[in-house]
Amino acid sequence: MAAMNSSGQVLPRRNPKIPEDSVFYSIYSDDIKSSSPPNAAATDLRPLLLRIHSILAPLISTYIWQHEPFILSTVASSTSCRLCGSPPIPHFHGKTRFGDNLEDEWFIVFLLFEISRAFPSLSIRVWDSDGEFLLIETAFSLPRWLNPDSSPNRIFIRAGDLHIVPKCISSSTPSLTVSLEALRNPETDTKASNSIQSILKKKISGYPEKARANMHRAVVTVPLKVAQVLKHEPCLISLAVEGFYDRDVDSMKHASRMEKYLRTEKAEGEIEMVRVSVEMSRAMYAQLVQQRFQAPRCYPMPGREDGPVAYKEAELGMKIACGFEMMYQERKRAGKEGKGSTWDAFKESLERSGCFNGMLPGSMEYQRIMDNALEYYKSSSLFSRTRDILTAPLKRIDEILTSVYSINDFKDMHIVPPDDDSWLYNGEDELNSAILERQMEMEAYESKHRKEEMVVGEERFGGSSSQTKDFNLKDVAESMQAFVRKVSSFEGAEVPDDWSEEVKLDAELFLKEIESVAGPVPQGKNSFDADLEELNWSSDMDFEDSEEDDDMGENAIYDDTEDTFMQSYSDALNQELSSTALKNSFIRAARQPDTEDEGTSNSWKHADEDLTPVDVDMNLVQSFLESFASQQGLPGPASNMLGLMGLNVPASMKET
Numbered sequence: 001m002a003a004m005n006s007s008g009q010v011l012p013r014r015n016p017k018i019p020e021d022s023v024f025y026s027i028y029s030d031d032i033k034s035s036s037p038p039n040a041a042a043t044d045l046r047p048l049l050l051r052i053h054s055i056l057a058p059l060i061s062t063y064i065w066q067h068e069p070f071i072l073s074t075v076a077s078s079t080s081c082r083l084c085g086s087p088p089i090p091h092f093h094g095k096t097r098f099g100d101n102l103e104d105e106w107f108i109v110f111l112l113f114e115i116s117r118a119f120p121s122l123s124i125r126v127w128d129s130d131g132e133f134l135l136i137e138t139a140f141s142l143p144r145w146l147n148p149d150s151s152p153n154r155i156f157i158r159a160g161d162l163h164i165v166p167k168c169i170s171s172s173t174p175s176l177t178v179s180l181e182a183l184r185n186p187e188t189d190t191k192a193s194n195s196i197q198s199i200l201k202k203k204i205s206g207y208p209e210k211a212r213a214n215m216h217r218a219v220v221t222v223p224l225k226v227a228q229v230l231k232h233e234p235c236l237i238s239l240a241v242e243g244f245y246d247r248d249v250d251s252m253k254h255a256s257r258m259e260k261y262l263r264t265e266k267a268e269g270e271i272e273m274v275r276v277s278v279e280m281s282r283a284m285y286a287q288l289v290q291q292r293f294q295a296p297r298c299y300p301m302p303g304r305e306d307g308p309v310a311y312k313e314a315e316l317g318m319k320i321a322c323g324f325e326m327m328y329q330e331r332k333r334a335g336k337e338g339k340g341s342t343w344d345a346f347k348e349s350l351e352r353s354g355c356f357n358g359m360l361p362g363s364m365e366y367q368r369i370m371d372n373a374l375e376y377y378k379s380s381s382l383f384s385r386t387r388d389i390l391t392a393p394l395k396r397i398d399e400i401l402t403s404v405y406s407i408n409d410f411k412d413m414h415i416v417p418p419d420d421d422s423w424l425y426n427g428e429d430e431l432n433s434a435i436l437e438r439q440m441e442m443e444a445y446e447s448k449h450r451k452e453e454m455v456v457g458e459e460r461f462g463g464s465s466s467q468t469k470d471f472n473l474k475d476v477a478e479s480m481q482a483f484v485r486k487v488s489s490f491e492g493a494e495v496p497d498d499w500s501e502e503v504k505l506d507a508e509l510f511l512k513e514i515e516s517v518a519g520p521v522p523q524g525k526n527s528f529d530a531d532l533e534e535l536n537w538s539s540d541m542d543f544e545d546s547e548e549d550d551d552m553g554e555n556a557i558y559d560d561t562e563d564t565f566m567q568s569y570s571d572a573l574n575q576e577l578s579s580t581a582l583k584n585s586f587i588r589a590a591r592q593p594d595t596e597d598e599g600t601s602n603s604w605k606h607a608d609e610d611l612t613p614v615d616v617d618m619n620l621v622q623s624f625l626e627s628f629a630s631q632q633g634l635p636g637p638a639s640n641m642l643g644l645m646g647l648n649v650p651a652s653m654k655e656t
Contacts, residue, residue: 020129023105025112026084026093027052027072030121030184034089034177041076041090048119049074049092055118056111059208064215064235066101066281067242070094070108084125087176099242101283103214109134109200110207117160123183124157134162137203140445141195143167153179156190162200163190216285219277219418220317221310224407225261226324227274231410232400234279239393240320241284243327245291254329255322256296262321271300272407275313277416278320286424288319296322328394335391342386346377 032044049072060070075081076090084093098104105128112124127133132151135142145167146154152173154165165179166189174182182188191197222230229236243251262271295301295318302314350356350373359366377383627638 021099022095022097023108023126023128024084024093024095025108025124025126026081026086026091027112027115027125028086028089028091028123028180029119030123032090034087036076036090038076038078038090042074045074045076045090045092052092052115052119055115059111059114063107063208063211064238064279064281064284065096066099066104066238066283067097068095070096070111089176089180099283100287101214101281103211103281103283105133106204107207107211110204110211112157113160113204116157120159122158123163123180125155126157127155134200138162138192138196138199140441141193141199149173156183158183158190161197162192164192165190214282215279216282216421217277217279217416217419218285218316218421219275219313219415220320221273221275221314222317222321223261224272224274224405224410225401226317226321227276227410228405229324229397229400230276230278233396236324236393236397237278237280237320238284239327240323241280241287242323243325243330244293244319244323245287247323247326251326251330254326256298258296258298258321258325260328261325262298273300273314273317274407274410275415276410276413277418282423285421288316289421289424291319293319293322328397331390331394335387335394342382343374343377346382347373 029045029048031048032041036044052072056070072092072094074090075083075086075093078088080087081091081093083095084091086093096104096108098108109126112126116122116124130136131148132155134155135146135151143164146164150167150173153176154174156163156165156179163183165174165182169182169188170178183190247255295315299318299321301318302310304311347370355369355373356366359369624638624642627636628642630636
């Protein structure tokens, strides 16, 4: 679900091997015409790319990425782009896998905003495996019509701000070409609201200093070869951590031998170890520290009696050294065998095309076709590019290790003290603060949403227009109350003739259905007769007892008892609700001034001062309005009930 083309298709369906923890980005220039020939477009894009690199170089030159760096590639072909799904439009694009380090993703967002500020004529898209994650960050400030289905090809970064292609441009998913034209048109207002801008700018504020603060420096003890590699290429620490963290059974075999970084010309037991300072991201440091790993037998480890500090430095260095070994050997094998993500994608394309239909995996014919496919793949340019990418770090490592170096080169090297790693264990307060901030945003959004709905309801049902003269809010409550007061029986509720057709019930058929579920009715006097007889007998007894009472009149006694009970019940219910959040979800009546002549001890005025009676009619009307508005003009329970009550619903409300 990471990338979408101009028709809204999700790219990973075509290329399922794209990692989910990746961020994608593409840049389009107003000055480059889509009708230009590919060669001419590539020539025009090259100077712009150099200018962009000059802007970014001071910001990313010393930054250590988790897995992949921020890289822009030029695309000027006559076919659709396989990475970002763009139609044949000249552009730049790139993909960066950030893994567990979300700071890489937001640092890239900051870089894209910086590019847009430096070049206002550029339109930039950015998304990840979750889709338009910029909208996820600003979810409580988005217009109501914008959702994951309507967002493709609408969200852009331009001139340092976020732009949203409005709904008036296209009610459905607009094409990328249409959206770019809308962004270039000065008469079309595409700039997002100020609340959205402030949320995003707050999120990326503090960069690039915030990116530097996300780095962690540690002191480790490593073999001389590892120290030499880190001295010349400190960014390769990311590949070493990745090799260690993503290890499997096969790569563990390489770590058990340590052929590349421990084998020397000297006698066994004379392996030279160096104490150096290493910088990595906090996510890398956590991945190394939090994993338990037994050192290979061939690796020299100090005893715990040497002290906890020395042992911690040696253990961390051992994990880095094993990671370098596993990374080197696995990439070397993948480069020779041609096995990797591109080969897996090529093999899956053969399976989808039907090359192996009717063949069992492992059979002679299956293996013959597989061998021919592998030979063809190795002769393709795709394999050559993949092999070069895989083996480029290995060539650099071999180049470093073939140079002249010794342990004396590190004796006088200054070692920067390690950073405090208490952040690794004390992040609960920061997490709770982030959760509380999100909760406050949600509560503010819900409060604002409720107020807007009430205002819209009052405006549309206030009777100010000729269309709503026949519609009164009081009619809703009165009609519902009239319906509830109607007499009902097994034949159904008695409703006015113009509400709906008469509800009819076949009593004999109903009893047969009950008998089929509950069992046969006993012979003789049935259960219904027995219940009626018992009811009549108790009623007679009650009547006889009532005749012996005072002359106060049974209706007065009954009314007084019922009023007292209902008042007590209402007070008890309000008192119970006062300790919950449920009371905030009701609309309450305006508080009446206290009067001393109303002296009953059960009066609601003696309850908690914050409690006021619930306005049942207003709550009923509000529920109807919210339900009716959520239908957005479509048939639903609210519109059906209002229609059955004979209430004329305004057309303006139907269009909500």
